[in-house]
Amino acid sequence: MPRTRRALVRLLAVAGVAAVLLYTEGQWESRSGGRMLVADLFNRPEPLLGAALAALIAAAWLGDRRTAVRQATRAVTVTAAVVFLLGVLAAHKVSAAETRSRETAPARPERALVVVHRAYDAGPEPGERWQVLLESGEGWSARRWTLADIGPGDPDDSLLVEASWTERDRITVVTDAHRRVFVIDQDTGEPIEAR
Template identity: 80%
Template sequence: MPKARRALVRLLLAGGAAAVLLYTEGQWESRSGGLMLVADLLNRPELLLGAALAALIAAAWLGDRRTAVRTATRAVTVTAGVVFLLGVLAAHKVSAAETRSRETAPARPELALVVVHRSYATAPKDNDDWQVLLEVGAGWSGRRWSLAQIGRAPDDARLVEASWTGRDQITVVTDSYRRVFNLDQDTGEPVEAR
């Protein structure tokens, strides 16, 4: 294999590995308390995993010159590409219409209560779900905390209200429970009141 071609294959493999690592970091920061800007930028499976797969497919096609290995590699990578594409198309088909409401804390503009409502066109109305989030700060240091995930199954609770009930307190009310969260004065981290 010519030197330039070998360098291109190595570059494609490194690029594919980097895309997977970036996506992994985005997934990690999507957890409760993670850095919201990093999560928003890097938790993109279609873009980053698609780019990684494309780089690996290109590296496989340009790589090994032996016929049997090349044929097997191409078959596996093309199959993986088709499966990934079908998964992306299926995910978009069942994607939800999403609305967000945002309310800043009384006298604390760095804190925001966010309620995300997802309505699925392919599911009955009872399958809507809500996610209640607290966003603390902005930019690279801003964090996002998950307070409640409501309504994943037909027999789950339904959100009635999520609101600021004090300068450092959030109350989430559903048709079956009420949860109160107090915020840490320094970090803004929510702690459920017992």
Template identity: 35%
Template sequence: MRGWLGGLFAAGGVLAVAAAWWGMWEGRSGGRMAVADLLDRPVVLGLTALALFLAASAVLRRSGRWAVALVGIGMLAVPACAPALFHGGRDRTVAHREAAPGGADRVLRVLHQGGFGMEAESQGWYVELEDGSGWSARRWLVYGQDGKWAGEGLFAAAGWDGPDRIVVTTDTGTRVYDVSGGAPVLLSATPA
């Protein structure tokens, strides 16, 4: 009975790690947004995996199989938490949301990421395109800017210029992206 219960805990830990990695993979530009929104939580899923592996090691310790569970803790649970240190976007808020003209299944989102202070160099701005609906919908990063000062390309605005074009304006110029194929393609960059 103990072996079965310990195996169940260990299998749950493996599933939590796999879910965390799948969520981070889909969280990249062009990934499926429904999966990313659900599973791109490496800290929560990594800590869940760690708890399940610890429970498995406690149950299996008496049956002599505890070493396997401890190796699983080190090899799977800790690396599942580590990418969260480098995986941005956790504190981003939606500053603007706008559907594409013409009723297309596309939405432009402008996200703001605050830093440790109110200074411009600690702020981030990201323009994303949500393309499609349901489980097949994709989220693309159109433009990203971390920590700029005035005169260095500080984000000003983003909006639609027709159903297939997005215009991003900074204090140093304008960029036009074509999104007719899903993935954004830079068409032009005009200095201010």
């Protein structure tokens, strides 16, 4: 195999692995308390995993000229591409109409209460879902915490009534089934549920 072709195969393989690693980091930071900028940039399965799949397929097709390896590579890559495309189509089929509201904390502009409302018309659980989030900090160090995930499938099968700042460092989330109060740690910005 010529040197330039070998270099291209290595570059494609590295790019594919890098895209998977970036997506993995974005997925990890999407957890409650994760860095929100990293999550927003890299928790994108369709473009990152699609690019990884394309780069790895191209590297495999260009990499080895032997017939048996080439046939196996073609079978695996075609199967992976079909499964990926079916996953993308399924994800778009159950997509939801989404609205967001944002309220900054009294006297603390670096903290915001965010309520995400999603209305699903189809899928396994049609209906409405609310996600109540606290965003705290600025830039790369900003973090996002999940305070409540409300809707079909949750233990109470409840509906959101209100989520608001009740004091400078206190958030109250009210559903038709319960009331929860979160106190915000002054140093870390982390919400702690009051008992």
